[in-house]
Amino acid sequence: MVVLTACAILVALVAPSVLAQTIEILKPAHFPYVGNRVAVWALAQLHILFAAFVLGAPIFVVISEWLGVRSHDPKYDRLAKEVTKITAILYSMTALTGGFFLLALVTLYPDFTGWLFNHFFLIMGIGYPLLFILETLVLYFYWYTWDGLQGDKKGRHLAIGVLLNVIGIVTLFAIDGPTSFMNTPVKAPEGMTMNLRDFIETTATLWDKMNNFSWMPMNFHRLAGNVTFGGFITGLIAAYMYMFSKTDEERAYYDWMGFVGNFIGISALLVLPLMGYVYAAEFYDYDASIGPYMMADQLSMFFIMQGGMIGLIFLASAYYIWMSLKRIEIPDYSTAVSQKLVAGVLSAIVPGLGQMYNGQWGAGIAFLVGQGALLGSIFYVFSLHAHEGLGLSLLLLLFPLAVLIASSSNAMTRGSSSSPGRSLLVLPVRLLAQLLLALERFGLRRRELVIKCAFLILLLGNATWMTPHAFVGAVSSLTDENEAFLSLPSNWDFLALMPAKLTAVGLMVLMILVSFILYTRAIKRGTIRWGKIDFSSQFALIFLAFGAIWTMGLMGVIRSSLRKYFHIYDVLPDLSPNNFTPTLGYSAVVITILAVIFFAVVSLAIWLALGAGHTAKKGAQS
Amino acid sequence: MSAHAPKSWMQIIRWKLVAAVVAAVALWFVSGSLGFPRIFQWMYVSYAVLGLIIFVALDAPSPTPLMGWKAGLGIIVFYLICSAILVTAGTLLPQFDSKIEVAGIARKTVKYRLSDEQTASLMQRTKELSAKADELAAKLNQLQAAGAHLEVGSVEASAPAKPASAPAANLSGMDPVERGKLVFQDHECYNCHQIGGKKSKKRGPILENIGNLATEAQLKDKVFHPKAWHAKGFEKQAEGKDKMPEKFAEVMSEEELHALVTFLLTLKNTAADTPQPVFPPGYSVK
Known part of the structure; x- marks a missing residue:
């Protein structure tokens, strides 16, 4: 493992500096069978997947180790150590795929690689390899000093972990510079009439090129994405080990580990849509033609697929929470959680609503006014028409209404209202509550309503997200003849616009938040039976990891395809035969194959680090 | 939640199935009556089916845990199922025709080849x-x-334009108006500007009557220098986030520009709502 890493690092260190001077005279080679593009795509994707884990995992490893110190719970330290062990193995794969990726770039795309290396030599030729070596040294130092730096010396070990993360984040930010530059190369400042390429080649400094439009959004998007990814891979490790556990203690531990992995993964996932939005907004800002190309033209079906994947990830996560709730023994769950907690959550989200629930009429009106103002602002900012506003209003009101019904079904049926105005206000809620209670008699349990409402809204949110302007691969396929058969009706166009998408994703994030808060509160109030989780939940954990990897692969295709027929957008054209966008079907096949290869390697690493080790340990003990 | 007796599959499914069927039928007819095309109706009905699957899964009885090699086999089968579903979904969604893009790239990269x-x-x-x-x-x-x-400034090595690996487009002898239509298509002008009577909302002004409102020189100036003048009612877009990209002087050849403007000058539909051009004081073509 160490030898492999050392070899790969040697290649990574020596190759850029030597080759950067000579590669421009190389003729591009041809990669057999799959072609140059797929070869570079595969190696880049695998490198990014391994790198995402080895950069993301140490962040929560250190947090977990610190939690272990704070809580004196040895489980946290064990989790941190096991994940680090797997990280160390996968680190060599990161280095290896990185080395091959570099080799492929140099031999298959020498002109472009030479150009990029010349412009980012300090970063790609010196900084990145040095950071990589430094990170390797610190990672192995962190791993090999784990047992030695215990007790009073634990603080020192934590400090090494923090240093590891600092280097990891700097490495990520460094390589994001050239990567983001390929999409949004720095433009000449306002007033300077200069050709883009001339400006880059003669005037722009290295910092100008690094600090391009999409660099910082990409940094934060990838950082949160890596933590999400690390969390879900931890969930995957836990699921594997749970399935192969032979004792109740092991099952209890890996059940807990799955909970932690899902918690970390989902917590980071919740901020990703916002970061993705900011990232996409930078593209719009850089070049207004990128937006429609991305969302309504050639890449629109890719985004439909992405919306579907994120919806499935949210649903799988909510399903895992649901399964986790099932093994919590909690007395009078409906009273404890459905009423007080949900009212509390709502109070935090929309203050007026909680007040209205508690009978404060004025605060209720304040909420309604606030809601109106919010909608008014949305209409103003996005210049929406009345019918669009109606659709958005319904969508926005759906969430509080659904949870309000679920949370207040008890109170409403007790008939506690006193003022006629309030009675009028709560009448529809009461009627719906009665309906739900009637449904309860047919087997729908009240205590399950809150999360089931969340599932319903997750579905509605995802359906809204998935609604495109038209079901066509590209606008060029939309002719006058087929428009009526493939496009949204013109007065429902707003469903395909950004406000509707943002509302939908906002609702989905809120639903996961509510479910998670309910879950954690239930854990505090009840008794959790670790190791007794429903077996099917382990497949939810596996799917979360698989879904996250697949979505990362898809987003990679989208980001690269945004450059259209350029290596560097609008600067350096790609004149090779494969300079067109791969179709979604073709991309899906390649992404799936790469995800399966990645899973096979990760599964092997888990078995080597934890499975095989356990067997040997048990053999020695017996 | 374990206080309740376990339900049979029939008990779990029956009311959910009824609700899903009602929802599917309602979605089908309501979306149809609102003018949604069939493909959207199917999508919404598929969400009713997905909802049924999810709500059944929520209440489904616990499966028997898989142990040892059966667990390994279960994981492999699960990956295969996930892979098959994702590949199928990706393949079933509408695909663009790569040949159209390849032809467009060949035309656009003539200047680089x-x-x-x-x-x-x-x-x-x-x-x-x-x-x-x-x-x-x-x-x-x-x-x-x-x-x-x-x-002494360092002489930056820049990638020389390479000979074409893919065949370049043969554009000589093409009718300038037809060529202009292709340029409009190749450079995705349609994403912001409406022509041909399409109803969808666009970011930029409708161009159907631009041939009556601007001259050849003004249009050429606008394409290569978007800030030169703007359309009435698009003052915010002229400076703001949705402004017309300023890249065309670099990514479009003179030949393409000429063909595009020749085509735009043929757009003379007086019934169309094309906004008037607004020229800054003292404007002259660059």
């Missing part, structure tokens, strides 16, 4: 210039050494 003879000649010329530059740099260094405060 050179014939073998041109490349050989360019390489020879580059070598000569490079030798001359070295000579000049040496002389400048001598001058610097002699006390002159001069800086």
